[in-house]
Amino acid sequence: MAAQPKTKILYISLGFWLIIGVESYDAWTNQVLTVQTGGSVTIPCHYDKKYTQQKKYWFLDIVETYTNISEENMSIIDHPDQSLFTVTMRNLQDEDTGDYHCIVDNEGIMRSTYEVYIKVQSAPNVSVVSSSVSGHEGGGISVQCLYSSGCQNKVKQWCRYKDQSCYTLGRTDTSQNSSVQISDDDGRRSFTVLMTGLRRTDSGWYFCSTGGVMSPVHITVTEAEPDKEKDTDNEFLTVWLRVSAALLLLLILISVFIWRQRRRPKQDEHQTRERKSSKTTDTDPVNDIIYYSTIDHDPGSEAMKSPAGGAINSIIYSTVAPH
Incomplete structure (x- = not known):
């Protein structure tokens, strides 16, 4: 208005x-x-x-x-x-x-x-918690207006000095992107003004008003901080890449573990078979046969003599290995 x-x-x-x-x-x-x-x-x-x-x-x-x-x-x-x-x-x-x-x-x-x-x-009839509030373009700001008990039932308004436009309880569009919402904090003798979708042109002087009594507030809207937003995006991307790399590494380790667990029974079975085969080969009497023979001296034949002239009764051990 x-x-x-x-x-x-x-x-x-x-x-x-x-x-x-x-x-x-x-x-x-x-x-x-x-x-x-x-x-x-x-x-x-x-x-x-x-x-x-x-x-x-x-x-x-x-x-x-x-x-x-x-x-x-x-x-x-x-x-x-x-x-x-x-x-x-x-x-x-x-x-x-x-x-x-x-x-x-x-x-x-x-x-x-x-x-x-x-x-x-x-004890002022109307006052504000902060007389200077700032925000970024596209963002929002909040202003808390305090009033005395005598203004409890009076109309609460948020007005702009420059064009004398005032907004009451509820939500009202102030520009293409920004809006004003005023809510009465019942029981606390205060009402809150919320401006969202801020534009640079929203900067200026305003005042809280009730019952013809007012308190001024200065609003400053600055440009959005592209560098800060870019840093935030880069930080988010870095964190995302690190998390993705960690998850990928974990997935690889799990896959290798499962593959080794599945392969182990076959290896154990193969090794068991090899051990059994080796054991069978070592103890097979057909493959390694040891023959023990004794050759006694025949009394009817000429005895073998040692260089000292004595007879030699010999025992010969022979081993027949498989071919």
């Missing part, structure tokens, strides 16, 4: 300054920004591109502050490429409560581009 811009003419005399032509939006009138005592807040002040080279100011009542300053409790920085300047207030106290204006100097005529009432509280 985007409100149509409307210009209302105001004449605010601040010393010798005259502020006219306050550019506002019907849906943005009487906006209240709550901040915890001692805390800090950054307010984006958008302006038309035609004011890029003009001086910018931040007003509280009759206090004037020029852009591009940095003090202990205050800094104002212009961002011409974004057509906005940001005001950061630190260590806020009760006396800092009041109406503030974003002012551009249009050829000596001070024009208010945005006005907000900042209320410093010990």
Whole structure:
């Protein structure tokens, strides 16, 4: 839901300054920004591109502050490429409560581009867990918005400063690829904003809102990290190759084990047969026959004499080997 811009003419005399032509939006009138005592807040002040080279100011009542300053409790920085300047207030106290204006100097005529009432509280009606959230293109981010018990039954919204578009509970498409989903965390006095399918154009300032009270959040969407994704893919490929190699080696070892187990009975049977055959061959009386014969001296014949002249009675052992 985007409100149509409307210009209302105001004449605010601040010393010798005259502020006219306050550019506002019907849906943005009487906006209240709550901040915890001692805390800090950054307010984006958008302006038309035609004011890029003009001086910018931040007003509280009759206090004037020029852009591009940095003090202990205050800094104002212009961002011409974004057509906005940001005001950061630190260590806020009760006396800092009041109406503030974003002012551009249009050829000596001070024009208010945005006005907000900042209320410093010990327990803010609306706040955020983190006022700066970043994500990658195509990814998602989550923002948690906190609210007081008095806002329990009020409408919860997530709005964008730049085009004043607001989204309520549920899911709403914000672009071709990105979407916004808001869910109320019943019982915890908070609601969560989930933006998915982020695009670079989703970068910018948003705010959580309920019951006309808001708290700003800056979203930064950066390019996806191709090198990191490539490294992740390479790491996955390396792990996959190692696992595949290990599985292949295991499969080979299992196959070799099974093959050897199946082959072993045949080898054992063959070796058994060889041992039996060898044993049979060694003890076969037909193959190796030992004959023992005794030749006695025949008394009727001439006895064999030894060189000493004595008779020799001889026993001769002979072995007949197979041919």
